[in-house]
Amino acid sequence: MSPSGAPAEGTEVDFSVIVPLYDEEDNVDALVDELASVLPPLGRFEVLAINDGSRDRTEALLQARAATLPWLRVLSLAKNGGQSAALACGFDHARAPLVLMMDGDLQNDPRDFARMLEVLATVDGVSGIRAKRKDGFVRRASSKIANKVRNWISGDHVVDSASGIKGFRMEVVRALPRFKGMHRFLPTLARIVGAEVVEIPVNHRPRAAGQAKYGVMNRVFKAFVDLCGVRWLKSRHIAYEVHEARGGAARSDASSNASSAASGAAGASSERAKRGPAA
Numbered sequence: 001m002s003p004s005g006a007p008a009e010g011t012e013v014d015f016s017v018i019v020p021l022y023d024e025e026d027n028v029d030a031l032v033d034e035l036a037s038v039l040p041p042l043g044r045f046e047v048l049a050i051n052d053g054s055r056d057r058t059e060a061l062l063q064a065r066a067a068t069l070p071w072l073r074v075l076s077l078a079k080n081g082g083q084s085a086a087l088a089c090g091f092d093h094a095r096a097p098l099v100l101m102m103d104g105d106l107q108n109d110p111r112d113f114a115r116m117l118e119v120l121a122t123v124d125g126v127s128g129i130r131a132k133r134k135d136g137f138v139r140r141a142s143s144k145i146a147n148k149v150r151n152w153i154s155g156d157h158v159v160d161s162a163s164g165i166k167g168f169r170m171e172v173v174r175a176l177p178r179f180k181g182m183h184r185f186l187p188t189l190a191r192i193v194g195a196e197v198v199e200i201p202v203n204h205r206p207r208a209a210g211q212a213k214y215g216v217m218n219r220v221f222k223a224f225v226d227l228c229g230v231r232w233l234k235s236r237h238i239a240y241e242v243h244e245a246r247g248g249a250a251r252s253d254a255s256s257n258a259s260s261a262a263s264g265a266a267g268a269s270s271e272r273a274k275r276g277p278a279a
């Protein structure tokens with residue numbers, strides 16, 4: 001696993017975009033072209049294309065594009081690890097204070113990143129709501145049911161947890177608990193570690209090429225088991241208040257295991273992170 005076409009060491013970037021890809025050779029060129037058109041006006045950036053053990057030409061096509069694009073970094077997992085593993089790899093290698101993510105199938109619209117970056121100026125995380133989802137009836141219906149079940153069991157309220165387009169502060173993603181399937185619960189996990197997360201409407205497009213990697217039946221059982229784990233994590237989360245005295249001067253503070261998770265947020269959002277899980 002090695003970056004290709006990465007910016008020079010020490011170069012500062014304002015935001016990182018993580019794109020997991022698995023057998024998406026038909027979408028690589030269109031994806032890179034669109035990112036090259038949309039992202040430059042938004043600031044200094046890098047794109048981490050995470051090749052998740054693809055069996056087709058996804059890696060070769062990405063490497064070819066990265067040869068002429070210094071902002072495109074290609075990281076390839078030794079074997080297919082799933083979307084959560086690909087995102088975790090991106091979290092570990094991103095260099096910017098803000099981390100954005102989208103799926104590699106072109107159904108997410110990177111033009112929504114402009115609004116997400118604006119929102120991240122005042123909160124710790126933002127997740128997209130696919131208001132006009134361009135999927136079949138079965139996928140849309142099953143997703144609505146799954147969201148209701150997730151909210152009921154987790155005790156959280158997320159309108160579209162499965163949306164692939166999101167953004168967080170680096171301090172948040174580095175503090176998230178990691179497990180297979182975590183990508184389904186990122187807004188809830190971020191709130192567990194003390195971050196303020198909001199949802200905004202985003203564009204959603206039909207898949208133009210390639211095949212969907214998730215169906216209804218191939219994720220129901222795993223998602224339910226993961227959901228029970230999220231509920232357990234939330235119930236066992238550590239949050240505490242501490243009193244420290246130094247030379248007669250007392251100081252009180254509230255913290256959690258991720259009070260540092262959102263410490264990079266400005267002003268009020270940083271103080272919110274120190275108070276533990278959001279309601």
